Amino acid sequence: MNNQVQEIADGCEQLPERFIRKQDEEYGHITDTGGASEIPVIDVSLLTSSQLELERLKSAIITWGCFQGVNHGIEVSLLDKVRETSRLFFNLSAEEKKRYLREEDDVEGYGNDMVLSDDQILDWTDRLYLTVLPQDQQKLQFWPQNPTHFREVVNEYCSKLELINELILKALARSLNLDENCFIDQYGTTAKMTARFNYYPPCPWSDKVLGIKPHSDGSAITFLLQDKEVEGLQLLKDGQWFGVPVVPDALTINVGDQIEIMSNGIFKSPVHRVLVNSKDQRSTVAMFCMPQTEKDIGPADGLITDDRPRLYKNVTFSLDFYFKNYQQGKRSVDACKI
Ligand SMILES: O=C(O)CCC(=O)C(=O)O
Numbered sequence: 001m002n003n004q005v006q007e008i009a010d011g012c013e014q015l016p017e018r019f020i021r022k023q024d025e026e027y028g029h030i031t032d033t034g035g036a037s038e039i040p041v042i043d044v045s046l047l048t049s050s051q052l053e054l055e056r057l058k059s060a061i062i063t064w065g066c067f068q069g070v071n072h073g074i075e076v077s078l079l080d081k082v083r084e085t086s087r088l089f090f091n092l093s094a095e096e097k098k099r100y101l102r103e104e105d106d107v108e109g110y111g112n113d114m115v116l117s118d119d120q121i122l123d124w125t126d127r128l129y130l131t132v133l134p135q136d137q138q139k140l141q142f143w144p145q146n147p148t149h150f151r152e153v154v155n156e157y158c159s160k161l162e163l164i165n166e167l168i169l170k171a172l173a174r175s176l177n178l179d180e181n182c183f184i185d186q187y188g189t190t191a192k193m194t195a196r197f198n199y200y201p202p203c204p205w206s207d208k209v210l211g212i213k214p215h216s217d218g219s220a221i222t223f224l225l226q227d228k229e230v231e232g233l234q235l236l237k238d239g240q241w242f243g244v245p246v247v248p249d250a251l252t253i254n255v256g257d258q259i260e261i262m263s264n265g266i267f268k269s270p271v272h273r274v275l276v277n278s279k280d281q282r283s284t285v286a287m288f289c290m291p292q293t294e295k296d297i298g299p300a301d302g303l304i305t306d307d308r309p310r311l312y313k314n315v316t317f318s319l320d321f322y323f324k325n326y327q328q329g330k331r332s333v334d335a336c337k338i
């Protein structure tokens with residue numbers, strides 16, 4: 001197994017070749033930036049009562065696939081605790097963190113980019129990846145015991161996000177004049193939630209690497225808790241990369257591939273990537289909400305019409321399927337098109 005990026009960052013004088021980003025990458029050059037984005041700020045608390053806010057949500061997702069959610073009902077103190085918990089974990093010694101190291105061919109646990117091919121470009125990031133829901137699928141051997149409140153904080157955060165996820169899925173369905181349960185019904189009996197704690201060490205060669213290569217998420221909905229100060233996330237729209245600013249106390253919420261499929265392509269799962277900083281570390285926590293793994297999903301019946309025929313096959317979205325596409329810089333959802 002390769003060293004973690006944090007160790008490489010601490011000890012190296014030359015950038016290892018495996019991290020040098022491709023100049024001719026599928027989604028465009030680093031210079032194609034459109035500046036800071038105008039990703040809409042949506043008041044989540046209004047989505048059940050205000051038709052106007054619902055329209056704004058629909059427009060944000062059609063245009064960007066993403067919005068900054070405020071008034072989401074999670075106390076700022078809990079968001080801070082989640083950030084702090086993540087910080088404390090990544091601050092542990094390399095030796096202690098390695099107790100939670102993932103298996104070479106598995107995503108779950110602590111580690112850097114999973115290597116699936118010899119020519120793969122590596123992301124400048126270390127991660128802790130955990131299954132959070134259903135709770136009986138938590139693999140506790142990968143859950144840090146230090147900080148001691150790690151599991152409690154993550155479980156509390158996740159139970160709050162579950163409610164917001166449901167609210168947003170219902171709102172998205174209503175915004176398309178569908179029955180509000182139409183997306184949730186595809187979840188099966190148990191929803192799944194995974195967490196990815198991302199840590200991006202500062203990189204002296206920040207213009208030569210990417211924190212995360214361009215990808216879209218395999219989730220239905222992703223909740224990203226951004227670093228409070230350091231920006232880095234960019235989103236691709238109309239051939240340009242736009243920075244996603246930090247909005248205090250907001251959750252950056254985007255739809256993933258599974259909503260693109262369920263909405264028959266009306267909502268687009270946005271391609272995004274992360275730039276790293278030469279001076280400052282950055283850490284974020286992404287929570288991915290999706291149907292249970294074995295569940296077949298497909299476009300909602302009400303969205304298949306003569307004018308808009310079915311665009312995607314029915315699929316089961318396995319992690320294997322997702323990461324094979326991810327490592328090749330491809331969107332899994334494109335592999336589901338008819
Ligand atoms: O760290 C970020 O800003 C984005 C993380 C992300 O895209 C992911 O974990 O899928």
Ligand SMILES: [Fe+2]
Pocket residue numbers: 215216217272286
């Ligand atoms: Fe992502």
